[in-house]
Amino acid sequence: MVVSKSWLLIKHFEGFPKSSDFKLVERELPKIKNGEVLCEALCFSVDPYMRPYSQYSLKEGDIMMGTQVARIVESNNSAFPVGGYVVSNAGWTTHSISDGTSLTPLLPDWPEKLPKSLALGTLGMPGLTAYFGLLEVCLVKDGETVLVNAAAGAVGSVVGQIAKIKGCKVVGCAGADDKLAYLKEISFDEVFNYKTVPSLVEALKKASPDGYDCYFDNVGGEFSSVALFQMKYFGRIAVCGAISTYNDLEVSKGPYVQFPLVAKELRMEGFLVHRWKKRYDEGLRQLITWVLEGKLKYREHITKGFENMPAAFMGMLKGENTGKAIINV
């Protein structure tokens, strides 16, 4: 008999998530049926999207949403042999039964020397988000100037490095000085701390006096209202997320974007990585190649212990992580 520990979302978030919104439970799992497998989680991902999407996708009492890298420990499904590794959408639960539909096997030639947790970060959804967002939405070109915020996060750190690989000047901002040091380490050209600069406008102007061709936006809110006016003519804005507004209790407002968009003929496009599902293999193979070549560096912010998942999630929302926030069981 297998006992699974799960974190339930027992209360939809109001404002910033609280510990009391979650509850840890243990449940006995049934025997797997024909076609099913039993997965055991190795490590978990916490990501910004969970804040807004749990509101729409979950009922109170459901297991909290999220992905994990898991090992197949029992199998009645020949597509998923015992001992194989998968990325699973089972949510915040240590053990889960699946008929395979929610599982994606790790690439069969996953390099031994790379941690499997990268399948939740640089070599997973966040890495692919950076890859397709920058190449297909920003349509970034050699010699352009790219702005990225939340630059030390799971997505932003990959965006900046791919932009450098593609021959761009990269400006990144983050909310802590040790993050800025990390950004310089991974070859960002200009960095600043958006929390401590006296003026965001001046910081953006100083980092790139002639403005920005591309802006990869993870943050939204006031930062984006300011950045909009620093775009070059025909600039492209890839809107990946809006973490600065996810915990707002009331609808927050900023200056209307329409006239600035017209005056410089700017394009602003929201995207979700699923759009390129059929090209994930291409993206992952390119990302792995860059990692193995040493052109794409990664860092993980690891929290130990499944019991600390809510704390890790809230910490990520506060920006405590440099690189990808991972929870090891």
Next chain:
Amino acid sequence: MVVSKSWLLIKHFEGFPKSSDFKLVERELPKIKNGEVLCEALCFSVDPYMRPYSQYSLKEGDIMMGTQVARIVESNNSAFPVGGYVVSNAGWTTHSISDGTSLTPLLPDWPEKLPKSLALGTLGMPGLTAYFGLLEVCLVKDGETVLVNAAAGAVGSVVGQIAKIKGCKVVGCAGADDKLAYLKEISFDEVFNYKTVPSLVEALKKASPDGYDCYFDNVGGEFSSVALFQMKYFGRIAVCGAISTYNDLEVSKGPYVQFPLVAKELRMEGFLVHRWKKRYDEGLRQLITWVLEGKLKYREHITKGFENMPAAFMGMLKGENTGKAIINV
């Protein structure tokens, strides 16, 4: 000796334009030099863009900006023979001297039966704006649903009709009931008066319960904040103008757009028609063909008398015109 009457912008607009911001003057023009021509205006255009752009492009005391259809009355430039008609950027002035650089001849095969004033409207900048904005920015496709506001205006009325030609369902809104009647006359499928509907959300939902693929935005402001949430997944928004905000004394604000853009993967792009300068001929020929076939109807709101230009301009900003606002000398 030729005396030119001109309207000067003597005071940059603050809030809604006032009569006292303009001054009518008479000036003697010199003899034309080699390479120059003397133009005499037939009719003038007033357009929304003049409100924001006069702020950036003009100094106080300059002739107010704008286009006119003019006749060449004297010529020392073989490219512009006497008796030819041109669209000129000379601004609000009855007579002007040009070396030809600011002049665009009307198509040599301009149909006799069409008024030359159409070169300022359906067969000019506003028509081309509708054509390229809808086809190249909205990327409209057969069977889609298109929303357009300021739909009875010079651009909007063309947008709706081209969308119908392309096989779309078209929803238009305007601010007066006689305009709605006009929209039905030119084959809009659904229309509503944004000023009198009890709820904009409900009006948009009623007109197209499953939302909008394309939104051609002439208005910006609150209307656009509401419309954003009525877009379909992968919807495209062509931002042409933001007339609702042009007279604001303070920066007006609305809900941040980033999260709605991400959630439905929407694209929002500002544009100016000059982008397609090399394709004007293609656009004009298509527009003329549609007009001659009776597929593209036009209406002009004609003000008589050059002395009434400021009033016509202010009236257009208030939405007094159905169709293109034209001033005949």
